[in-house]
Amino acid sequence: MKKNIFYHSTRGSKEKKNSSEAIVYGIADDGGLFIPTKIPKLKIDFSQLKEFNYHELSYQIMKEYLTDFSEKDLRDCINKAYDHKFDTDVIVPLKKKMGIYFLELYHGPTLAFKDMALSILPYLLQVALKKLNLNKQVVILTATSGDTGKAALAGFANVPGTRVIVFFPQDGVSTIQERQMLTQAGENTHVIGILGNFDDAQRGVKEIFNNRLFGEMIQKNNFILSSANSINIGRLIPQIVYYFYAYLDLVKKGEIFQGEKINFVVPTGNFGNILAAYYAKEMGLPVKKLICASNENKVLTDFFKKGIYDRRRQLKMTISPSMDILVSSNLERLLSIISHNNANQINAMISGLNKKGFYQINSTYRKNLSSFYGECASQEETLIGIKKVFDASNYLIDPHTAVGYAVYQKYLSETRDNTHTIIVATASPFKFTKSVMSAIDKKYEKMNEFKLIEKMADLSRISIPAEIRNIEKKPILHSIVCRKDKMKEKLHEILFTERKN
Ligand SMILES: *Cc1c(COP(=O)(O)O)cnc(C)c1O
Numbered sequence: 001m002k003k004n005i006f007y008h009s010t011r012g013s014k015e016k017k018n019s020s021e022a023i024v025y026g027i028a029d030d031g032g033l034f035i036p037t038k039i040p041k042l043k044i045d046f047s048q049l050k051e052f053n054y055h056e057l058s059y060q061i062m063k064e065y066l067t068d069f070s071e072k073d074l075r076d077c078i079n080k081a082y083d084h085k086f087d088t089d090v091i092v093p094l095k096k097k098m099g100i101y102f103l104e105l106y107h108g109p110t111l112a113f114k115d116m117a118l119s120i121l122p123y124l125l126q127v128a129l130k131k132l133n134l135n136k137q138v139v140i141l142t143a144t145s146g147d148t149g150k151a152a153l154a155g156f157a158n159v160p161g162t163r164v165i166v167f168f169p170q171d172g173v174s175t176i177q178e179r180q181m182l183t184q185a186g187e188n189t190h191v192i193g194i195l196g197n198f199d200d201a202q203r204g205v206k207e208i209f210n211n212r213l214f215g216e217m218i219q220k221n222n223f224i225l226s227s228a229n230s231i232n233i234g235r236l237i238p239q240i241v242y243y244f245y246a247y248l249d250l251v252k253k254g255e256i257f258q259g260e261k262i263n264f265v266v267p268t269g270n271f272g273n274i275l276a277a278y279y280a281k282e283m284g285l286p287v288k289k290l291i292c293a294s295n296e297n298k299v300l301t302d303f304f305k306k307g308i309y310d311r312r313r314q315l316k317m318t319i320s321p322s323m324d325i326l327v328s329s330n331l332e333r334l335l336s337i338i339s340h341n342n343a344n345q346i347n348a349m350i351s352g353l354n355k356k357g358f359y360q361i362n363s364t365y366r367k368n369l370s371s372f373y374g375e376c377a378s379q380e381e382t383l384i385g386i387k388k389v390f391d392a393s394n395y396l397i398d399p400h401t402a403v404g405y406a407v408y409q410k411y412l413s414e415t416r417d418n419t420h421t422i423i424v425a426t427a428s429p430f431k432f433t434k435s436v437m438s439a440i441d442k443k444y445e446k447m448n449e450f451k452l453i454e455k456m457a458d459l460s461r462i463s464i465p466a467e468i469r470n471i472e473k474k475p476i477l478h479s480i481v482c483r484k485d486k487m488k489e490k491l492h493e494i495l496f497t498e499r500k501n
Contacts, residue, residue: 004067007034007233010336011350012343018068018138020128021291022119026227030413031210032346033332036050036102039282040064042244046258047139050248054082054091057248064283065237066124081238083253085109086463092116092242094422097393100408101255101422102150102401103246110180111428111467112150112322113273116242117235122159124234125226129161135226139495140164141208142228143201145269145322147427148193150180152228157186164228165190165494167201167487173321175449176431176468183474190494195313197485199326202270204487205229214488221496230272231329239276242285246422247285256420261288263421265408267400268300269293269323271330273424278334283370288419293407300328304374307366309349310358318379319435320399322427329354335361338368363368373415377406385387385409386439395458396429396436430456430465 007022009015011032017025021035042049044060052060058078059071066074082091088107095102108115125138139164142152149166156164168181170193181191194201208214209225218225230236243264250256264287266274274292276344281287294301295318303309311326318324332346338361339345352359387404389395397405404423411417429436433452437444440459444452448473457464482490 005036014264019066020131026232042283058140077123097395104425106428110150112147113426114147118151118155119237121234122155136222136224138162138224138227142166143205144168145198146177148321153184159401163188165399182476182478191478192349193481200484243277243280261286263419265291265404265423267404269325271328275330292374293404295323298376301376302372308360311497312357334398375407381406383439384436398427398429399435401425481494
C-alpha cells in the first residue's frame with residue numbers, strides 16, 4: 001500500500017498537513033516552514049529511471065511527496081507545466097564545456113530556473129484547492145529578488161481563482177528583470193516596487209503572513225494567503241527532479257558509471273535550489289559534495305565555514321541580484337534535518353537571528369553538514385569567470401552561474417577533487433546583458449541593456465529568446481511604488497478597495 005507523506009512545521013506545532021494543505025497554506029501557523037515527516041527514498045532502479053523522459057521522471061519523484069494527488073491529476077499538472085513553454089524538448093539541457101557540465105535550468109518562459117517550479121505550482125495549487133473544497137480566492141504573495149516575481153506572474157496570470165501580488169526591490173534587480181515584470185499582462189497580476197532591498201521585501205511578506213488581524217480580514221473576505229516563494233513545498237518538490245535527470249543524463253552519455261558520486265555547484269540565495277539537491281541526495285542520488293556558491297553577500301559561506309549564521313552586515317547590491325540576500329529562508333529546513341527535528345533548538349536559533357541578528361550551531365550539528373562546502377566569489381572574480389568561460393569555449397554564462405563557476409575554481413584548487421561536477425546554470429545570460437557583455441569586452445559598457453540584447457545574440461549565435469524579443473517596446477502596465485514599511489497597507493488597498501471594471 002502507498003505510504004502517505006505528511007507535512008509538519010519546522011517550529012514544532014502539532015499540526016500535520018497533507019501535501020494539498022501544505023501547498024495551499026504555504027507557511028505553517030506558527031511561522032515555521034512545512035517539511036515532510038520523512039524524506040522518501042526512491043526505490044526504482046537507476047537502470048530503469050534512466051529510460052524515463054523528464055515528465056515520467058517528474059511523476060516518479062513527485063508522487064513520493066504528493067501522496068494525496070491522484071496519478072491522473074499529478075500527470076496532468078506535469079504535462080501542462082513542461083510543454084512548449086520551454087524552448088527545448090529535454091527541458092533541462094546538460095552542456096559539457098572545458099570538462100565541466102552546465103545544467104541549463106533557464107529554458108522556461110521567463111529565462112530563469114524559477115520556471116522549473118513556478119510553471120507547475122499554479123496547476124498543483126488548483127488541484128489542491130479542488131481537493132480541499134475551498135471556494136476561496138487565493139492571493140499569491142511574493143517577494144522577489146528578480147526572477148521569482150516574473151516567473152510567478154507568468155505562471156499565475158489569468159489562472160482562475162488566484163491573484164498574484166509581487167513585491168520587488170526597486171533598485172535591486174536588473175533593467176531587463178524589471179521590465180519583464182512591469183510589462184506583465186493579466187487582470188489578476190499586481191507588481192509593486194518597494195523602496196528597500198530583497199530582505200525588506202521578504203520580511204514584509206512574512207510579517208503580513210504572521211499578522212493576526214490581517215489574517216482575520218483575509219478570511220472574512222473569502223481570501224486565502226499563499227506564497228510562491230521557495231518557502232512553499234510546491235516549489236521545493238519539482239526542483240528535486242532535475243538533479244536526478246542531470247545525473248541520469250551523465251550515466252546515459254557514458255560520462256559516469258551508475259552509482260558513481262558527483263558534485264553539484266549551486267549559486268545560492270534563499271537556499272531553495274540547493275536544498276532540493278540535498279533532498280535528492282537523501283532520496284538516494286549519489287552525491288559527494290554540494291557546493292554552495294555565494295556572491296559578496298556571503299552569509300552562507302560563513303555559516304558553512306564557521307557554524308555561525310550572522311546577518312549583521314550591510315546587504316551589497318551585486319551583479320547577481322537574485323542572490324543578494326542575507327536571510328536565507330530555506331536554511332530553516334536544513335536546520336531541522338541536522339538537528340533531527342529539534343523544534344526547541346530551531347526556535348532558539350530563529351529567535352536569535354530575529355532578535356540578535358545571529359545564531360551559532362553546536363559541533364554535532366556542524367558534523368551533520370559534511371555534505372556541504374561553502375565558498376563565495378567577488379564581483380571581480382565573477383566577471384573574470386564569465387570571460388574565461390567565453391574565451392575558452394564560446395559559451396556565455398550569466399552572472400549567477402558565473403559565481404558558481406568562480407567558486408568551483410576555488411574548490412578545485414583547495415581540494416584537488418577530480419569528481420565529475422555539474423554547475424547549475426540558473427539564468428539565461430540574456431537577462432543580464434550589461435554585466436555579461438561588459439565582462440567580455442569593455443567596449444559594451446556604454447551601451448544600454450536593451451541594445452545589448454542584439455549584440456549578445458550576434459556574439460553567441462543564439463537567437464534572442466522570445467520572452468525578451470522587443471521587450472523594450474512592450475507597454476508598461478504596472479507603476480505602483482511603496483515604502484518598505486507600508487507593504488501591508490498597500491496590499492490592503494489592492495485587495496479590499498473594490499475595483500470596478
Ligand atoms: C533565485 C535565483 C538564485 C538563488 O536560488 P535560491 O533557491 O534562492 O538559492 C540563483 N540564481 C538565479 C538566477 C536565481 O533567480
